[in-house]
Amino acid sequence: MEQSNHRLQLANWTKNINPSAMQTFLSFADSPDFISLGLGLPDCSLLPKTIVEKSIREIIVSDQNSFQYTQPLSSLKQQIVGLMRERGLFCKENEIFLTTGAQQGISLLVRMLLNHKSSIITENFIYPGFLQAIEPYAPILHTVSTHFRNGINIDDVERILQSDCNPTLIYLVADGGNPHSVTIPLSHREQLASLARKYGVPIIEDDPYGFLNYDNNMLPPIISFDSEWIFYVGTFSKLLAPSFRVGWLIVPENLQKHLSILKEGSDINIASFSQRIVSKILENIKLTDHVQSLINFYRAKREAIHAALNEYFPKDAVYYLPSNGIFFWVKLPDWINMHEFFECALKDYQVAFIPGEAFSIIKNSANKNYIRLNFSLPTLEQIKEGICRLSKVIAYLKEKI
Amino acid sequence: MEQSNHRLQLANWTKNINPSAMQTFLSFADSPDFISLGLGLPDCSLLPKTIVEKSIREIIVSDQNSFQYTQPLSSLKQQIVGLMRERGLFCKENEIFLTTGAQQGISLLVRMLLNHKSSIITENFIYPGFLQAIEPYAPILHTVSTHFRNGINIDDVERILQSDCNPTLIYLVADGGNPHSVTIPLSHREQLASLARKYGVPIIEDDPYGFLNYDNNMLPPIISFDSEWIFYVGTFSKLLAPSFRVGWLIVPENLQKHLSILKEGSDINIASFSQRIVSKILENIKLTDHVQSLINFYRAKREAIHAALNEYFPKDAVYYLPSNGIFFWVKLPDWINMHEFFECALKDYQVAFIPGEAFSIIKNSANKNYIRLNFSLPTLEQIKEGICRLSKVIAYLKEKI
Numbered sequence: 136m137e138q139s140n141h142r143l144q145l146a147n148w149t150k151n152i153n154p155s156a157m158q159t160f161l162s163f164a165d166s167p168d169f170i171s172l173g174l175g176l177p178d179c180s181l182l183p184k185t186i187v188e189k190s191i192r193e194i195i196v197s198d199q200n201s202f203q204y205t206q207p208l209s210s211l212k213q214q215i216v217g218l219m220r221e222r223g224l225f226c227k228e229n230e231i232f233l234t235t236g237a238q239q240g241i242s243l244l245v246r247m248l249l250n251h252k253s254s255i256i257t258e259n260f261i262y263p264g265f266l267q268a269i270e271p272y273a274p275i276l277h278t279v280s281t282h283f284r285n286g287i288n289i290d291d292v293e294r295i296l297q298s299d300c301n302p303t304l305i306y307l308v309a310d311g312g313n314p315h316s317v318t319i320p321l322s323h324r325e326q327l328a329s330l331a332r333k334y335g336v337p338i339i340e341d342d343p344y345g346f347l348n349y350d351n352n353m354l355p356p357i358i359s360f361d362s363e364w365i366f367y368v369g370t371f372s373k374l375l376a377p378s379f380r381v382g383w384l385i386v387p388e389n390l391q392k393h394l395s396i397l398k399e400g401s402d403i404n405i406a407s408f409s410q411r412i413v414s415k416i417l418e419n420i421k422l423t424d425h426v427q428s429l430i431n432f433y434r435a436k437r438e439a440i441h442a443a444l445n446e447y448f449p450k451d452a453v454y455y456l457p458s459n460g461i462f463f464w465v466k467l468p469d470w471i472n473m474h475e476f477f478e479c480a481l482k483d484y485q486v487a488f489i490p491g492e493a494f495s496i497i498k499n500s501a502n503k504n505y506i507r508l509n510f511s512l513p514t515l516e517q518i519k520e521g522i523c524r525l526s527k528v529i530a531y532l533k534e535k536i
Numbered sequence: 537m538e539q540s541n542h543r544l545q546l547a548n549w550t551k552n553i554n555p556s557a558m559q560t561f562l563s564f565a566d567s568p569d570f571i572s573l574g575l576g577l578p579d580c581s582l583l584p585k586t587i588v589e590k591s592i593r594e595i596i597v598s599d600q601n602s603f604q605y606t607q608p609l610s611s612l613k614q615q616i617v618g619l620m621r622e623r624g625l626f627c628k629e630n631e632i633f634l635t636t637g638a639q640q641g642i643s644l645l646v647r648m649l650l651n652h653k654s655s656i657i658t659e660n661f662i663y664p665g666f667l668q669a670i671e672p673y674a675p676i677l678h679t680v681s682t683h684f685r686n687g688i689n690i691d692d693v694e695r696i697l698q699s700d701c702n703p704t705l706i707y708l709v710a711d712g713g714n715p716h717s718v719t720i721p722l723s724h725r726e727q728l729a730s731l732a733r734k735y736g737v738p739i740i741e742d743d744p745y746g747f748l749n750y751d752n753n754m755l756p757p758i759i760s761f762d763s764e765w766i767f768y769v770g771t772f773s774k775l776l777a778p779s780f781r782v783g784w785l786i787v788p789e790n791l792q793k794h795l796s797i798l799k800e801g802s803d804i805n806i807a808s809f810s811q812r813i814v815s816k817i818l819e820n821i822k823l824t825d826h827v828q829s830l831i832n833f834y835r836a837k838r839e840a841i842h843a844a845l846n847e848y849f850p851k852d853a854v855y856y857l858p859s860n861g862i863f864f865w866v867k868l869p870d871w872i873n874m875h876e877f878f879e880c881a882l883k884d885y886q887v888a889f890i891p892g893e894a895f896s897i898i899k900n901s902a903n904k905n906y907i908r909l910n911f912s913l914p915t916l917e918q919i920k921e922g923i924c925r926l927s928k929v930i931a932y933l934k935e936k937i
Contacts, residue, residue: 139765141736144704146651149794179603184596191592195585202580202777235636235781239803246672250547251652267801271647303545335542364540376603378809380636393550400668401802402640408779408810 148271170521173487175313175461176512177373181428183420190415194408201411207233208406211414215369215383221423222345223355226362229388232395233410235402237343237370237382242268243397244339244366244384245304249274253303256295258287259502260494262313262341265306277302278496283455286312286319289326296334304337309357311344311460314494314507318459321354328360341368344460346426349434352458363387371413373461374426379409433461433511436518440510443522449529461511464491467504467529470536476528484524549672571922574888576714576862577913578774582829584821591816595809602812608634609807612815616770616784622824623746624756627763630789633796634811636803638744638771638783643669644798645740645767645785646705650675654704657696659688660903661895663714663742666707678703679897684856687713687720690727697735705738710758712745712861715895715908719860722755729761742769745861747827750835753859764788772814774862775827780810834862834912837919841911844923850930862912865892868905868930871937877929885925 194201212231219226234240241264249255249272257265259278277300279291287307295302307327309319319327331338340357358365362385370382384394398404440463441456453466467476473490480486491505492498510518595602613632620627635641642665650656650673658666660679678701680692688708696703708728710720720728732739741758759766763786771783785795799805841864842857854867868877874891881887892906893899911919 139733139736141733143736143738143765143791144649145794146647146649146654149648174605176605182603188593188596191596192589195589202583202779204575204577204778235803238801242802246547247550248545248547264801264804267797270801332540332542335540335544337544364544376809377605377804377806378603378812380803380806380808380810390544393546396668400639400665400671401643402636402781403665403778405778405781407781408777408813409781409808411779412809 146271148273169485169487170513170517170524171487172508172510172513172518172521173489174512175509177377177461178432178512179376181425181432182376183425186419187412187416190419191412193419194411194415198411200406201408204403205406207404208410208414211381211410211417212383214414214417218417218422219369219385222342223353224359224362224367224385226385227388229391230362230385232384232386232391232398233406234382234384234398235407236372236377236380237341237368238264238268239380239398239401240368240370240382240384241265241306241339241341243394243401244368244386245269245272246397247390247393248304248337250303254300256292256302256305256336257496258307258312258315259496260315260491260505261306261496262308263494265341266496274303275300276496281312281315281317283315283317283453284320285323286315286317287323287327289323289330292327293330296330296336302336304339305331306339306341307357308341308343309345310342310354311347311457311462313343313460314462314489314491314505315464316455316457316460316462317464318354318457319357324354324357325360328357328365331364332361335364338365339368340365343368343370343373346374347430347433347461348459349430349437350458358385374422374429375413375416379413381407381409381413436510436513436515439515439518440508440522443519447522447526449526461509463508463510465506465508467506469504471504471529471532473503473506476532479531480525480528484528486521486524486528488525547672549674570886570888571914571918571925572888573909573911573914573919573922574890575913576910578778578862579833579913580777582826582833583777584826587820588813588817591820592813594820595812595816599812601807602809605804606807608805609811609815612782612811612818613784615815615818619818619823620770620786623743624754625760625763625768625786627786628789630792631763631786633785633787633792633799634807635783635785635799636808637773637778637781638742638769639665639669640781640799640802641769641771641783641785642666642707642740642742644795644802645769645787646670646673647798648791648794649705649738651704655701657693657703657706657737658897659708659713659716660897661716661892661906662707662897663709664895666742667897675704676701677897682713682716682718684716684718684854685721686724687716687718688724688728690724690731693728694731697731697737703737705740706732707740707742708758709742709744710746711743711755712748712858712863714744714861715863715890715892715906716865717856717858717861717863718865719755719858720758725755725758726761729758729766732765733762736765739766740769741766744769744771744774747775748831748834748862749860750831750838751859759786775823775830776814776817780814782808782810782814837911837914837916840916840919841909841923844920848923848927850927862910864909864911866907866909868907870905872905872930872933874904874907877933880932881926881929885929887922887925887929889926 358367367385759768768786
């Protein structure tokens with residue numbers, strides 16, 4: 136075969152891509168000696184396998200169309216309507232749009248809203264999957280700061296909305312944000328919803344962790360204050376299992392046709408076998424009971440990591456107990472060189488976390504000494520041991536100064 | 537809640553979207569009185585349910601990670617390498633990229649290749665899912681004609697490649713094309729591969745029907761002539777079941793990282809439960825035997841529709857017996873008003889097909905009298921009755937003239 140004189144031309148956006156932490160870490164996560172506080176993986180051990188098996192058997196035996204192209208599953212949409220009621224939102228079946236996980240939900244929404252070089256408002260520390268979803272549109276990002284207690288800085292948001300930036304959307308996580316685990320207080324939710332309406336700029340409310348509330352103080356999602364200007368992204372990945380890839384959007388009925396066309400263009404908008412599995416599982420378990428077990432399970436882990444941080448970490452490390460989600464967000468003392476810390480932890484102490492920089496849009500010195508620690512996947516013993524190992528890395532680095 | 541003064545701003549592409557035939561027809565497909573020769577649905581009744589059930593049970597019992605985020609499934613990639621060998625292609629595991637169905641494969645490839653307003657070479661009659669996938673990039677389409685026997689017009693393709701159009705990619709289906717069911721002859725495949733290399737313009741070879749060859753004359757895919765410039769799109773939707781949403785790409789290893797990042801941004805690039813199901817089914821059945829049963833099954837249907845067309849349709853209708861795929865592509869006499877024909881068939885005679893215009897980029901009188909008839913889903917009786925009903929519609933319209 137003769138050499139071609141040509142080089143393949145790729146789309147422009149491919150020139151500035153970064154390798155993803157997700158892919159790098161997934162390869163580590165299997166090794167038994169290694170303690171990973173890195174990825175945001177749920178612990179799926181509480182999912183009752185016998186019920187999953189029974190559910191699938193029922194689908195295969197009784198559902199004539201289970202293998203076929205059919206309309207997105209209405210029964211599942213109805214179940215989500217019921218589920219959202221417990222989340223504090225009254226919505227209708229025709230506002231639910233089923234997706235291949237939350238990531239697809241985000242991806243479809245931004246595709247529906249963004250033009251080339253559209254402007255977007257986000258926090259500086261942000262879920263990297265959102266950046267991946269918007270990257271092809273080469274958007275202009277207007278970042279705002281995050282308050283450790285109150286979340287996204289509302290004054291900053293309004294300042295941008297008042298300016299001539301003409302933003303297309305605001306992206307945020309209101310409960311147990313990723314990476315910073317902040318839960319936005321009630322009054323701020325109402326304000327954010329008002330801002331969206333006042334300025335005609337929709338908010339994408341990504342809610343993977345809203346149901347995982349540990350302190351019996353679950354707040355209604357922002358969409359409960361305005362179902363026209365807030366678009367909600369939900370997922371079963373943290374409630375049942377990520378591998379089913381089933382999520383949903385809640386958007387006004389008049390936008391469903393756009394999403395439907397987008398999803399057809401993306402992976403064909405049909406009832407997948409996974410949608411049927413999830414719907415049948417929801418028939419066969421009481422999801423609120425299962426979620427309560429998950430909450431109890433993760434709460435113990437949250438307490439274990441909190442106790443370990445209190446015991447082992449330097450007193451000038453800053454962190455708060457998160458009421459939602461699966462992460463601790465820790466600011467380490469300035470003298471720590473994050474690159475060295477990360478390398479040493481990973482290679483010499485066999486423990487992984489994710490440096491805050493991986494989530495940061497603006498890379499500057501003020502933003503560089505955060506780390507994100509996951510507590511949902513490791514066992515109680517691994518959590519304690521992992522934090523202890525990290526403290527040893529810190530001690531070692533201190534000696535070297 | 538006060539009225540907002542604003543109207544939601546959607547991305548520009550949403551202004552010229554068309555409703556999709558897929559969504560419209562899926563709602564009809566369930567009704568028992570109705571005969572649909574419309575959508576390209578496979579007949580899933582040959583898929584052995586007991587084996588699917590057994591496979592899923594094995595996954596749940598023995599695979600510790602079946603519910604979790606993990607790397608795309610290596611075992612499945614290896615199985616695809618074996619499968620492709622029977623398709624006439626020797627490839628390596630690290631050239632396989634797993635997707636959520638073929639549609640996602642197409643969608644990721646175009647996202648990797650296209651910039652805003654890139655140029656594309658396609659046939660005039662084309663799979664609408666491809667148009668949906670490229671629409672957000674507002675591409676410039678250079679259409680070429682299709683020969684009933686030889687497929688895509690190669691001279692036209694080369695003329696465009698020689699011009700200053702600077703096309704980014706060529707899209708085609710080489711075997712049992714959708715909608716026209718043409719299979720490209722061997723010498724043309726080699727020429728197309730040479731053109732791709734000579735001009736440095738990749739071909740996306742979408743191959744949903746290559747395995748479904750009815751005349752024992754399966755040709756190797758175009759990628760077998762050049763694995764650098766041809767990107768292959770495969771799927772289990774027609775071989776096992778669409779609802780699993782499992783497909784694959786074959787692309788050079790150096791492009792895998794781009795696809796991986798794109799898929800993460802789209803729906804997270806992990807081993808889905810469906811990937812595990814498909815892999816386990818492939819362990820538990822001999823796929824070549826299953827495909828042979830499918831071929832025998834569909835061949836009988838192909839013959840039934842051919843016989844019915846010969847018996848009932850006007851002599852000046854033009855069609856050929858397709859060697860691959862699941863469609864007949866029929867050119868009807870010019871005097872037929874397609875809009876009237878379609879309406880009357882659907883409403884008064886309860887039979888559906890898809891007018892060729894739904895697949896046509898250039899809407900002109902030369903292109904307007906084609907229809908696409910699916911023969912994979914209807915039973916032998918429905919096929920005969922469906923074609924008979926369509927002939928009655930034609931007779932009725934003739935009387936009216």
